[in-house]
Amino acid sequence: MLIGNVGKDPEVRYLESNPQNAGANPKVATFPLATSERYRDRSGDVRENTEWHNIVAWRNNADVAEKYIRKGTQVYIEGRLRTRQWQDQTGNKRYTTEVVVDTLQLLGKRPDDAPQQGGYAQPAGGYAPQQQAAAPAAAPAQQPAPAYAPQPAPAAPVISPADAPTDDLPF
Numbered sequence: 001m002l003i004g005n006v007g008k009d010p011e012v013r014y015l016e017s018n019p020q021n022a023g024a025n026p027k028v029a030t031f032p033l034a035t036s037e038r039y040r041d042r043s044g045d046v047r048e049n050t051e052w053h054n055i056v057a058w059r060n061n062a063d064v065a066e067k068y069i070r071k072g073t074q075v076y077i078e079g080r081l082r083t084r085q086w087q088d089q090t091g092n093k094r095y096t097t098e099v100v101v102d103t104l105q106l107l108g109k110r111p112d113d114a115p116q117q118g119g120y121a122q123p124a125g126g127y128a129p130q131q132q133a134a135a136p137a138a139a140p141a142q143q144p145a146p147a148y149a150p151q152p153a154p155a156a157p158v159i160s161p162a163d164a165p166t167d168d169l170p171f
Contacts, residue, residue, distance in 0.1 A: 007034055011029065011030050012027060012029045014026070026058060030055065031065065035051050035053065053099050074107040075107060079103070
């Protein structure tokens with residue numbers, strides 16, 4: 001689980017599909033995420049450690065990253081670590097560790113250029129903005145009805161003198 005700020009706009013790619021999976025080109029988005037930790041050292045000075053993580057989001061999460069995530073966006077990510085190795089152009093073995101996203105949630109305020117829809121909600125399989133019906137332009141803005149109706153508080157039980165306790169304890 002990570003909460004941090006995106007270091008640069010996501011890079012989105014479409015992978016080539018294989019013949020068995022005709023027409024389905026999986027989308028992948030990658031971006032760096034900075035997480036910071038603040039603490040006081042022994043002398044009382046405030047120190048800050050920033051760690052950078054390579055984030056990889058697939059399919060629906062890649063759609064969200066492409067549409068809504070920009071440099072500086074604060075996000076909450078749940079995922080798993082994956083370490084890959086490859087050979088660079090000089091033949092040296094290289095390694096990288098990535099966080100593969102399972103859950104992606106946008107945090108903080110919505111940027112000014114984001115679509116003016118309702119709040120954010122997380123459906124199964126990814127993250128997408130919550131859809132709300134638009135009010136007519138001439139009508140004043142209205143609050144949406146709550147998803148639940150508040151229940152009245154239950155009335156306190158009435159105790160008759162015959163049911164009252166017989167001891168005279170002051171508490």
